[in-house]
Amino acid sequence: MGPYVRYQLVRKPVTPEVPIVSAAARTAAIQLIARKTPLVLDQAQRQPLPAMFGAQVFGVEQMRSRLPETAWRALVSCMEHATELDAGLADQVANAMKEWAVERGATHFTHWFQPMTGSTAEKHDSFCSLENGRLLMEFSGKQLIKGEPDASSFPSGGLRATFEARGYTAWDPTSPAFIRETPSGATLCVPTAFCSWTGEALDEKTPLLRSAEALSREAVRLLRILGDQKVQFVYPTLGCEQEYFLIDRDFWLLRPDLVATGRTLFGAKPPKGQELEDHYFGSIAPRVLAFMQECENELWRLGVPVKTRHNEVAPSQYELAPIFERSTIAVDHNMLCMEVLKQTAQKHGFHCLLHEKPFAGINGSGKHNNWSMATDTGENLLEPGRSPAQNMRFIVMLAAVMRAVDTHADLLRTTIAHAGNDHRLGANEAPPAIISIYLGEQLSEIVESLVLGTKAGDRKRESMRLGVSVLPSLPRDATDRNRTSPFAFTGNKFEFRAVGSSQATGKPNTVLNTIIAESLAFLSDAIDKQKGGKGLEAAVSEVVAEVFKKHQRILFNGNGYSAEWHAEAERRGLPNFRNAVDAIGNFGTSKAVALFERFGVLTAKETESRMNIMFEAYCKAIAIEGQSALSIARTMVLPAAQKSQGAVAQSVGAAKAVGIEVKAQERRLRDMSARIETLVLCIDDLQSAFDHAEGHGGSPGEHAKTYRDKVVPAVSRLREVVDALETMVADDLWPLPKYREMLFLQ
Numbered sequence: 001m002g003p004y005v006r007y008q009l010v011r012k013p014v015t016p017e018v019p020i021v022s023a024a025a026r027t028a029a030i031q032l033i034a035r036k037t038p039l040v041l042d043q044a045q046r047q048p049l050p051a052m053f054g055a056q057v058f059g060v061e062q063m064r065s066r067l068p069e070t071a072w073r074a075l076v077s078c079m080e081h082a083t084e085l086d087a088g089l090a091d092q093v094a095n096a097m098k099e100w101a102v103e104r105g106a107t108h109f110t111h112w113f114q115p116m117t118g119s120t121a122e123k124h125d126s127f128c129s130l131e132n133g134r135l136l137m138e139f140s141g142k143q144l145i146k147g148e149p150d151a152s153s154f155p156s157g158g159l160r161a162t163f164e165a166r167g168y169t170a171w172d173p174t175s176p177a178f179i180r181e182t183p184s185g186a187t188l189c190v191p192t193a194f195c196s197w198t199g200e201a202l203d204e205k206t207p208l209l210r211s212a213e214a215l216s217r218e219a220v221r222l223l224r225i226l227g228d229q230k231v232q233f234v235y236p237t238l239g240c241e242q243e244y245f246l247i248d249r250d251f252w253l254l255r256p257d258l259v260a261t262g263r264t265l266f267g268a269k270p271p272k273g274q275e276l277e278d279h280y281f282g283s284i285a286p287r288v289l290a291f292m293q294e295c296e297n298e299l300w301r302l303g304v305p306v307k308t309r310h311n312e313v314a315p316s317q318y319e320l321a322p323i324f325e326r327s328t329i330a331v332d333h334n335m336l337c338m339e340v341l342k343q344t345a346q347k348h349g350f351h352c353l354l355h356e357k358p359f360a361g362i363n364g365s366g367k368h369n370n371w372s373m374a375t376d377t378g379e380n381l382l383e384p385g386r387s388p389a390q391n392m393r394f395i396v397m398l399a400a401v402m403r404a405v406d407t408h409a410d411l412l413r414t415t416i417a418h419a420g421n422d423h424r425l426g427a428n429e430a431p432p433a434i435i436s437i438y439l440g441e442q443l444s445e446i447v448e449s450l451v452l453g454t455k456a457g458d459r460k461r462e463s464m465r466l467g468v469s470v471l472p473s474l475p476r477d478a479t480d481r482n483r484t485s486p487f488a489f490t491g492n493k494f495e496f497r498a499v500g501s502s503q504a505t506g507k508p509n510t511v512l513n514t515i516i517a518e519s520l521a522f523l524s525d526a527i528d529k530q531k532g533g534k535g536l537e538a539a540v541s542e543v544v545a546e547v548f549k550k551h552q553r554i555l556f557n558g559n560g561y562s563a564e565w566h567a568e569a570e571r572r573g574l575p576n577f578r579n580a581v582d583a584i585g586n587f588g589t590s591k592a593v594a595l596f597e598r599f600g601v602l603t604a605k606e607t608e609s610r611m612n613i614m615f616e617a618y619c620k621a622i623a624i625e626g627q628s629a630l631s632i633a634r635t636m637v638l639p640a641a642q643k644s645q646g647a648v649a650q651s652v653g654a655a656k657a658v659g660i661e662v663k664a665q666e667r668r669l670r671d672m673s674a675r676i677e678t679l680v681l682c683i684d685d686l687q688s689a690f691d692h693a694e695g696h697g698g699s700p701g702e703h704a705k706t707y708r709d710k711v712v713p714a715v716s717r718l719r720e721v722v723d724a725l726e727t728m729v730a731d732d733l734w735p736l737p738k739y740r741e742m743l744f745l746q
Ligand code: ADP
Pocket: 237, 238, 239, 240, 241, 321, 322, 323, 324, 325, 370, 371, 372, 373, 380, 480, 490, 492, 493
């Protein structure tokens, strides 16, 4: 066996041999779960972390050792300057990559890309080629650099008609190729960008790369003005904390709503939820730990630097976080994380739920998007200064972030707008839909004092003079721990906390990079203009004070969940886009179009297409929920409820027949029958809401509004009665696994 056969499973996962849906299946699932044990590796098959890390990545070291010196240098230059590889060099790189991959058991390669579906896409080709009937393992430079998947079935938001469906994928050499392995084989994955034949970006990666370039350009320009001659480029950094739920796969199989929509459309509140707060950071159950360990092993092999794991607040909720990286790579790595979580879960007899709100009444899942900017000289631009010059630089960068987030709060809100996140944002657990910045008390005071200016005789304020003295050191712990803020400064980075757990992080980071680039450009222009007369230090102080003053309204350190904040935010004029449909339209404003065009991130057409796709995705998500709710209510809940009602009626009738008084039981029966009547009415009501939305024409935005206003409330009304029935219908007749089971039995 080759080196790529790493391990074998010690035990095959239990497969249920029960009918897929029936009340008996629920009990059978519980019995199966009771017999499950952790799926662990044999001692002999374990490997030390250093041996695993990056083992499946064709990274810089592998390229260097497998390419001739001249080719290696040429490739590095292409990567640094984002220029195209010439054909000869491409062939050399492709060949080296193929040899490396084949040694590791790869039989196929694929261009791996991120179409606007929120997930990744791949189409595999084998290395197999025939020459005079003889097998050759082929992978040419051309195949490495460019692919031509049929683009017609990917969302394009109107960018191209199906008759001109061709699109192409182009190698992104800044993100290393890697091998994805299954027990039966391996595939070389080449990260690529995906464009239409007319050059429009059909993916999330291309705009991200463009935005990172814009950010670098503008940051370097500003740093030069501040006197830095060394920095050549700046890159955004990103660390995504990923939250998820893990439930037993045997329960998942019995919940058509989870299978179709990723969330439970029905489910009565369990007797115990998260109120005991006993899950957060609790000891990790053995079966779950075994799953986490296998995920981590796999992610390390793929070069993803996963670092922390722990139990989250809700029962059966967990988190995994990597060490931050260059954001263009971290975005790819987060896609891999989600994929590995899902696949590994299945192997361990679990199902991993990445939805923002799989269960009503307990916390949902988010993805904290930790963002900063780093220089090629190894400095973090959001690290508060230790010297007067760093101090000034930090304050200028802070001003850029504040200005950007205030000016474009609407766009930032759009990047997290989708049906799933509507259940989270604004509920009492996730940051509100209102975008604000948390700086912590100390930093807020500094901002305040810079706005007010230094007053003679006031030592405390004197010490804040830019370019002269250092900032008071900010203890890391003092800057965080306001979990209610959507955008919090946490010592040396900002944490955009409103991103949804299931989301691809390309879009939020594209917008973050772009709005910051714009503010960096604004600051450069302003400081440059002022500098002539009064010198750098005074110019910076003046510009920064002006920016802080104008954008101070975006700062909020208090409780973001409170009603007072909603009123206060309104007074301050901060936008509050309460739901996805309200927010998505922000991509259609002339302000948005001009911003993305100016920085070469998206053309007007590309921006519009993204808005359309978000609207369409919303409609589809709600339509699937509507359909799914209807079918479960009609074919599972109603029959169970009627059966239960029949049994009660029979029992009451029998008692009465022999002259026993059963008034209280009759009341129960009447109550139950009334609920069942309501159930049927709610089903009809949802059906007509759904038909109305389906048949409703208009723009994608109008279509989405109909789904929001008609279908969403009808699903909620249906849920209410179904959940009430769950508490009345005989337990042995109820077909859907209950919250108390899914959340607590593993
Ligand atoms: P917490 O938010 O729980 O305090 P940490 O401070 O350890 O946790 O960081 C959370 C995430 O932020 C991690 O993924 C970490 O790598 C990332 N992070 C730390 N520094 C930076 C940075 N400069 N840029 C981007 N992400 C960062």
